Amino acid sequence: MNISWKKxxxxxxxxxxxxxxxxxxxxxxxxxxxxxxxxxxxxxFPGATLPFGMAKAGPDVNGENQGGFASDNSSIIGFSHxxxxxxxxxxxxxxxxxxxxxxxxxxxxxxxxxxxxDRQTPRINGTVKxxxxxxxxxxxxxxxxxxxxxxxxxxxxFTFPDISVTPNTTLSPLILVDLADLPKTRSDGNITIHxxxxxxxxxxxxxxxxxxxxxxxxxCADFDGAEMRDAGVFANSRAGKAKKLMVTTGTVDKKPSNxxxxxxxxxxxxxxxxNQVLARVGMSWVSEAQACRNAEKEIPDFDFNGVHExxxxxxxxxxxxxxxxxGGVSEVLLRAFWSGIYRSMISPQDxxxxxxxxxxxxxYYDSFYCIWDSFRSIHPLITLIDPHSQTLMVRALLDIYRHxxxxxxxxxxxxxxxxxxxxxxxxxxxxxxxxxxxxxxDWKLAYEALISDAEIEPPNWDIEGxxxxxxxxxxxxxxxxxLDLLGVGTETRSISRTVEYAYNDFCIALLAKEFxxxxxxxxxxxRSGNWINMYKADQxxxxxxxxxxxxxFLQPRYMNGTWGYQDPIYCSPLLEFDQCYLNSGGHETxxxxxxxxxFFVPGDMATLVKTLGGxxxxxxxxxxxxESGVLYIGDEQGFLKVFLYHYAGRPALxxxxxxxxxxxQFNDSINGIPGNDDSGAMGSFEALTMMGIFPNAGQDVYxxxxxxxxxxxxxxxxxxxxxxxxxxxxxxxxxAVYIQSATLNGKPYMRNWLQHAFFLEGGTLELxxxxxxxxxxxxxxxxxxxxxxxxxxxxxxxxGYNSTVHxxxxxPRLDVHGSLVS
Ligand SMILES: *[C@@H]1O[C@H](CO)[C@@H](O)[C@H](O)[C@H]1NC(C)=O
Ligand SMILES: *[C@@H]1O[C@H](CO)[C@@H](O)[C@H](O)[C@H]1NC(C)=O
Ligand SMILES: *[C@@H]1O[C@H](CO)[C@@H](O)[C@H](O)[C@H]1NC(C)=O
Ligand SMILES: *[C@@H]1O[C@H](CO)[C@@H](O)[C@H](O)[C@H]1NC(C)=O
Ligand SMILES: *[C@@H]1O[C@H](CO)[C@@H](O)[C@H](O)[C@H]1NC(C)=O
Ligand SMILES: *[C@@H]1O[C@H](CO)[C@@H](O)[C@H](O)[C@H]1NC(C)=O
Ligand SMILES: *[C@@H]1O[C@H](CO)[C@@H](O)[C@H](O)[C@H]1NC(C)=O
Ligand SMILES: *[C@@H]1O[C@H](CO)[C@@H](O)[C@H](O)[C@H]1NC(C)=O
Ligand SMILES: *[C@@H]1O[C@H](CO)[C@@H](O)[C@H](O)[C@H]1NC(C)=O
Ligand SMILES: *[C@@H]1O[C@H](CO)[C@@H](O)[C@H](O)[C@H]1NC(C)=O
Ligand SMILES: CC(=O)N[C@H]1CO[C@H](CO)[C@@H](O)[C@@H]1O
Numbered sequence: 175m176n177i178s179w180k181k182x183x184x185x186x187x188x189x190x191x192x193x194x195x196x197x198x199x200x201x202x203x204x205x206x207x208x209x210x211x212x213x214x215x216x217x218x219f220p221g222a223t224l225p226f227g228m229a230k231a232g233p234d235v236n237g238e239n240q241g242g243f244a245s246d247n248s249s250i251i252g253f254s255h256x257x258x259x260x261x262x263x264x265x266x267x268x269x270x271x272x273x274x275x276x277x278x279x280x281x282x283x284x285x286x287x288x289x290x291x292d293r294q295t296p297r298i299n300g301t302v303k304x305x306x307x308x309x310x311x312x313x314x315x316x317x318x319x320x321x322x323x324x325x326x327x328x329x330x331x332f333t334f335p336d337i338s339v340t341p342n343t344t345l346s347p348l349i350l351v352d353l354a355d356l357p358k359t360r361s362d363g364n365i366t367i368h369x370x371x372x373x374x375x376x377x378x379x380x381x382x383x384x385x386x387x388x389x390x391x392x393x394c395a396d397f398d399g400a401e402m403r404d405a406g407v408f409a410n411s412r413a414g415k416a417k418k419l420m421v422t423t424g425t426v427d428k429k430p431s432n433x434x435x436x437x438x439x440x441x442x443x444x445x446x447x448x449n450q451v452l453a454r455v456g457m458s459w460v461s462e463a464q465a466c467r468n469a470e471k472e473i474p475d476f477d478f479n480g481v482h483e484x485x486x487x488x489x490x491x492x493x494x495x496x497x498x499x500x501g502g503v504s505e506v507l508l509r510a511f512w513s514g515i516y517r518s519m520i521s522p523q524d525x526x527x528x529x530x531x532x533x534x535x536x537x538y539y540d541s542f543y544c545i546w547d548s549f550r551s552i553h554p555l556i557t558l559i560d561p562h563s564q565t566l567m568v569r570a571l572l573d574i575y576r577h578x579x580x581x582x583x584x585x586x587x588x589x590x591x592x593x594x595x596x597x598x599x600x601x602x603x604x605x606x607x608x609x610x611x612x613x614x615x616d617w618k619l620a621y622e623a624l625i626s627d628a629e630i631e632p633p634n635w636d637i638e639g640x641x642x643x644x645x646x647x648x649x650x651x652x653x654x655x656x657l658d659l660l661g662v663g664t665e666t667r668s669i670s671r672t673v674e675y676a677y678n679d680f681c682i683a684l685l686a687k688e689f690x691x692x693x694x695x696x697x698x699x700x701r702s703g704n705w706i707n708m709y710k711a712d713q714x715x716x717x718x719x720x721x722x723x724x725x726x727f728l729q730p731r732y733m734n735g736t737w738g739y740q741d742p743i744y745c746s747p748l749l750e751f752d753q754c755y756l757n758s759g760g761h762e763t764x765x766x767x768x769x770x771x772x773f774f775v776p777g778d779m780a781t782l783v784k785t786l787g788g789x790x791x792x793x794x795x796x797x798x799x800x801e802s803g804v805l806y807i808g809d810e811q812g813f814l815k816v817f818l819y820h821y822a823g824r825p826a827l828x829x830x831x832x833x834x835x836x837x838x839q840f841n842d843s844i845n846g847i848p849g850n851d852d853s854g855a856m857g858s859f860e861a862l863t864m865m866g867i868f869p870n871a872g873q874d875v876y877x878x879x880x881x882x883x884x885x886x887x888x889x890x891x892x893x894x895x896x897x898x899x900x901x902x903x904x905x906x907x908x909x910a911v912y913i914q915s916a917t918l919n920g921k922p923y924m925r926n927w928l929q930h931a932f933f934l935e936g937g938t939l940e941l942x943x944x945x946x947x948x949x950x951x952x953x954x955x956x957x958x959x960x961x962x963x964x965x966x967x968x969x970x971x972x973x974g975y976n977s978t979v980h981x982x983x984x985x986p987r988l989d990v991h992g993s994l995v996s
Contacts, residue, residue, distance in 0.1 A: 202493040203486070205505075205512035207842060208304040211260065211856065212245040214845040218517065219243070219259035221309045222323045224485055225492050225519040226539070226563055228528065229457055230257040230267075231321040231328035233311055236294050239356055240265045245302070245844045249294040250313055252352060253321060255328040255393065255455045258383065258543050258586060259520045260851025266383035266543075266586060268356030270376065270393045270437075272330065272453055274317050276338035277346040278441075286348050288408040289435040293350075306516060307485025315339055322482040324472035325524065330453040331478045334445065346403065347451050350439040351395055353421060355380045360421075361388065365407060365438045366462075367417040372402040374438045375462040382589035384544070386637055389587040390530075394456040394466035398476040400442035409436045452476045459528040459588060492519055495559050495891065496865075501884025502906040509842035511864050511882070517857030518555045522567055531588065536573035537566040544584030546594040547810045547852035549601045554869040555858040557609050558933060561891045565613050568606045571599055572616060575623040580638035590637035592756060595667065595764050596674025597627035597640050601872040604681035607688065608874040609930040610892070621689055624682045628698065635663035640675055642668075645733065651707040654730035654738050654762055664756065669708050669728045669740075670764040673774045676705040680777035680961070681872040702961070705775050707731070709785065715742040715769065717802065724795050726786060728772045730762045742768040746804040766811050769804045776814060776870050779821035780960030789822040796822070800831055807835050808849025813859045817868050817877040821957055825926040826947035829879040829911040832863045836882070866899055866941075867928060875958045876928040878951070880904075880911050880941050888933060895936030902942040913951065914944040926951030927958040 211218035217240035221232020232241075237248030242257045242265075252271025273293050278286035287293035301312035310320040316335035321328060334347050351374050353363035363378035374395045379388050407419040421436045445451050454476060456469025473481055493515060500508060522539040529538045542548065557564045575581045581599035584591025603620050627639055635641035641663040642652040652675065654668040680702035686694035710729035715722045730738030745754035746767035753759035754766065763771050773796070775782040783792045796818055799805045805812050816835065819827035839848040840860040847856040862868045865888075866881035885900040903910060916923040919937045932939065950956075 201490070202496070202512045202515075203306065203490050205508045206306050206489075206493075206516040207509050207513050208306065208309070208516070209245055209302065209844050210510070210513045210842060211517070211847040211851050212241065212243060212844050215849065216845065216847045216851050216856075217241045217260045217262070218847075218851045219257040219520065220304045221257065222307050222321045222328070222485065223520055224307065224323060224325055224488055225560075226522060226524045227323060228326045228523050228525055229255055229323040229328045230259075230520075231255050231323050231330065231455075232257055232309055233319065234268050234271055234356060236290070239268070240850075242268055242356065247296070249296045250311070251290040251294045253319055253330060254356070255457050256391070258541055258853065259517065260853050260855070261383060261543055262850040262852065263384040265356035269354070269378060269380060269391050270395075270455070271352050271354060272395065272455065273350050273352070274319065274332040274334070274451070275340075275348045275350075276315060276317060276334045277340070277343040278348060279340050279343045281344065281346065283348075283404075283406075283413045283439075283441070286350075286413070286439075288350060288413060288437070288439075289411050290352065290354065292411060305486075306489035308482055320478070322478065322485055324481060324484070326458070326468040326528075327454060327456045327472045329473055329476070329478055329481050330455070332451050332453065334449045334451070336449065345444045345449070346441060347400060347445065348439055348441040349397065349451065349453055350408065350437055351376065351393070352435060352437040353378050354435065354437075357381065357383060361423040363421050363436065365419045365436070367405045367407065367438050367440070369405060369417055372397050372405055372440045373466075374405070374440065375466065376438065377462060380587070382587045382591065384584060385586060385589040385591035387589040389459070389589055391587070392458045392460070392462045392465045394458075394462055394469050396454045396469065397440060397442070398452040398454070399447065400445040400451050403441045403443055405438070405440040407436070407438050410434070413439060452478060459525060460530050464528070489516070492560065495889045497887040497889075498881075499884040501901070501904045503883060503908075504906075506837050506842045507864065507882055510837060510840055510846060510860055513842065514840070514854075514857035514859075514861035514864075515555075515559070517851060518552055518854040518861060519560065519563075521853040522570075524566070526566075529588070532577045534573055534577070537570050538573065539567045539570040540585060540588060541853065542567075542571070542582055542585045542591075543853045544591055544594060545598045545602060546583060546596075547855045549598040549605070550810050550813050550855070550871050551858040551862055551869070552854050553602050554605060554609075554871050555862055557606065557611055558867075558888060559891075561609075561611055564606060565611050565615065568603060568611060568615055568620075571602065572619050572623060575626075576619065578638075579626075580632055581623050581627060582638060592636055593638065593663075594756060595670050596678045597638075598674065598678065600624050600627055600678040600681050604685050604872045605869075607685060608872075610934060617689070621685060621691075624685065625694070628679060628682055628701075631658075631660040633661050635661045640671070640678075641665075642671070646675060646701070646704070649707075649733065650701070650704045651731060653733040655732060657733060664760070666760040667754075667762060667764045668730060669762045669768060670766070670771050670774075672708050673705045673728070673771055676702050677774070677776050677872070679704075684873070699961070702777055706781075706785070709772070710737055713742065717743060717748060722798060722802075724798065726772075727768045728763075729768060738762070740768055742772075743804055744768070746770065747806050748803050751806070765809050766806070767804060769799060770811060770815070773799065773815055773818060774811065776872065778961035779818065779958070783822055789824075792822045793819060793824055793827065797827075800834070806849070807839055808847070808856070810852065810855050810859075813868070814870065816863065817870075817879070820877045820926050820951070821960065823952040823954070823957060824947075825878065825951040826912045828877060829913070832879055833882075833908045833911055836860055836863060870958065873959070874929045876930070877958065878913070878916070878926055878928055878939070878941070880913060880943055882908065890933050890936070893934050893936070895934065897933045897936050898938045900938060900940045902940060904943060905945075910943045910945045912944050912947050914942045914948045915950055916941050924951065924953070924956050926956050
């Protein structure tokens with residue numbers, strides 16, 4: 175049922191504007207649907223934000239509200255100004271929600287609803303409108319709420335019904351501000367009502383949603399459009415006219431803020447124009463005064479339409495670096511693609527100038543939430559489409575290292591977040607280096623930070639660095655039930671930590687070579703082979719008593735070298751799926767099975783292919799992974815598995831898998847992503863996959879698969895050059911997805927992978943497609959680089975690689991024509 179919203183003039187203009195826009199040719203902007211992923215665990219924030227903006231204005235619901243809003247039937251409890259998008263754990267941020275009411279029954283202030291449980295109000299179905307930089311919804315109270323943002327300030331336009339729908343109420347809008355956050359963690363807080371102006375300022379101390387410590391944030395709210403009648407504070411369900419309130423955590427019962435609601439309110443006479451009141455909320459992590467300065471500077475005049483238009487322009491510019499010729503594909507793909515690109519630019523968030531902890535001229539970004547999720551596809555995508563922002567993010571990571579002593583693995587609201595596996599900022603930094611993200615980056619410091627991850631165990635490795643480093647160095651793996659005397663952390667995930675640490679060391683080795691630290695190069699190359707020490711060559715795998723036929727899996731291994739046992743499908747969707755989360759179970763793999771992690775050797779796929787029985791067996795095993803239900807594509811470790819066929823000389827099968835998952839699991843419906851978006855991870859996976867250039871993060875390697883569109887062009891932000899990938903014989907139904915031949919700038923191109931130089935230097939990669947697999951990209955010399963000598967190397971037990979014996983991992987230098995430069 176679609177209840178149309180009739181009250182007020184503005185909505186009429188708004189529907190006319192919309193239908194005019196529809197009649198025109200759709201632009202990338204029009205294909206973005208911020209509501210994708212707002213139900214069934216996607217946890218996407220669909221509200222108004224600028225690219226990487228700090229202010230993220232959106233409605234908050236009383237249900238599944240990790241991203242604030244959900245496209246279900248839950249009720250709205252407020253509108254708040256900062257959010258994280260797609261997170262898995264607790265709801266994040268959502269501080270200082272405001273809430274509008276048209277009037278208080280019998281004009282008694284205490285007849286308005288103050289606590290979040292009293293004020294929660296259903297939405298009217300069909301009233302949500304969301305586009306980049308804008309969100310609108312109508313509550314059952316007939317109040318329509320629209321919102322837009324600048325970098326640090328949220329701007330709301332509330333349109334009230336002519337006659338309030340609550341009984342015996344005349345129009346006299348009341349807007350409250352609650353000293354609360356989404357997960358209800360406020361300890362102390364202050365609020366001040368500036369009675370002359372109606373300004374409300376305040377602060378609160380809260381808990382981060384997936385980390386340690388506390389944070390304090392500040393707001394400054396001003397109103398426009400109606401004359402103020404009165405203002406005051408509320409505590410619990412009662413309101414009064416006092417102009418200051420200070421709340422603290424109860425010392426006896428330590429009651430959380432949901433049991434001690436408190437805040438401020440301001441009430442107006444009937445609005446002057448269109449029944450509208452505007453609320454401008456500036457945010458800061460430094461002080462109330464800075465929150466007010468942010469608001470006054472960014473939105474001096476409460477010009478809602480002007481702020482909205484500026485936001486639209488910023489987003490259009492961001493999307494403009496990519497051009498596609500869609501070749502007649504369905505709009506499902508177009509919406510999924512552009513929405514995926516959009517969601518990849520929501521976080522990390524630019525908090526430069528808002529850091530209360532240290533003074534620095536470096537940029538500061540936060541909400542690296544989490545790098546375990548983002549290193550694989552989000553940062554590589556930002557590197558492609560917005561290298562300037564990626565540069566600032568890397569500098570911010572290094573400034574965090576400089577001041578806190580370690581790179582973060584996860585970070586939100588200035589707090590250290592929980593580490594899930596390896597020290598994967600190492601991969602982000604290596605990836606940036608190999609893709610020429612350099613401006614202003616102190617590579618000496620970067621190298622120091624990476625060596626610190628590899629060598630110095632922090633006292634608490636749950637929040638930074640790595641644990642078990644002594645065993646890592648002496649035994650060559652992270653033992654199951656390790657005895658760790660250097661630091662404390664969650665002693666689980668021995669297998670997944672081993673393979674991730676190994677890959678982190680691989681990335682460090684590549685950088686060591688670049689920087690001329692040859693001893694380090696040999697050392698870390700050696701440690702990058704440590705994954706093999708948890709590979710149990712005779713381990714079998716059964717599903718429901720039936721032998722899968724595959725032998726050899728990563729398995730738990732104790733300090734004394736004895737093997738433990740974890741069913742290879744344990745923690746896959748086939749067996750106890752959720753037992754390997756950080757806070758549950760406590761098993762040897764993280765959010766996935768041994769089956770899955772046995773495929774994680776991104777630096778030496780050649781040796782892995784060889785170890786698992788050679789290319790044919792490897793392909794059969796990979797097929798089984800995708801087809802048996804063992805793989806869950808809704809978690810980030812699944813992504814690379816789509817493209818590993820490239821290493822077995824079967825790039826065609828990677829293309830088939832890509833089309834297997836998109837659009838069946840990634841599409842344009844509100845539940846159109848299979849898992850938490852984790853700050854845009856799902857979005858960046860689908861965007862990169864549809865562009866046909868999924869990266870092996872940390873290396874200068876993109877796997878070539880045919881784009882899902884006739885052509886894709888990316889204009890590089892550093893060089894201004896444009897790189898185009900064009901499909902000849904393009905089939906919009908997605909069946910003829912096999913590359914028969916390819917040319918790079920007119921010359922035959924046989925490698926099944928690309929390097930970043932293509933995007934920096936520009937050019938055209940032309941792929942001729944057909945309906946059957948061809949010989950293109952299948953020869954040994956066509957495969958992406960690996961450490962092992964094309965899979966015929968030998969690895970000796972616990973010693974890892976011997977870099978004299980093993981082929982050094984060379985990064986071939988290609989010129990613009992794809993020819994090898996020696
Ligand atoms: C919403 O509520 C209606 C009526 O209670 C119910 O039938 C429907 O299944 C709910 N929808 C969702 C998405 O929860
Ligand atoms: C307060 O909440 C009650 C239900 O919880 C609702 O009936 C009433 O209309 C609300 N009052 C206002 C002023 O919105
Ligand atoms: C509102 O929409 C949801 C789906 O979006 C539907 O499940 C529900 O039944 C609708 N509720 C009403 C009251 O129409
Ligand atoms: C908003 O922040 C971005 C960087 O995150 C910056 O480039 C832009 O200039 C800022 N906009 C304004 C209006 O300050
Ligand atoms: C409505 O307001 C009138 C006048 O203030 C009062 O007498 C009456 O009791 C109110 N009705 C309700 C339902 O509150
Ligand atoms: C609230 O104000 C008190 C007194 O000035 C101060 O000690 C406290 O830190 C403030 N709390 C916050 C969250 O700003
Ligand atoms: C090795 O350690 C494991 C775990 O403590 C233990 O179960 C096993 O018996 C030990 N094996 C040997 C040979 O000591
Ligand atoms: C869209 O994706 C969701 C989430 O993966 C999936 O459940 C749904 O079946 C897909 N829809 C279509 C039409 O393929
Ligand atoms: C390994 O493979 C390469 C390429 O096929 C070959 O040239 C080399 O001789 C092989 N080395 C060994 C030790 O078999
Ligand atoms: C590596 O292999 C070479 C050649 O076999 C040998 O001389 C060297 O000692 C080995 N290095 C290590 C660290 O095992
Ligand atoms: C030191 C060591 O263990 N060397 C062995 C490495 O592997 C080869 C091939 O299996 C053996 O011949 C070496 O003895």
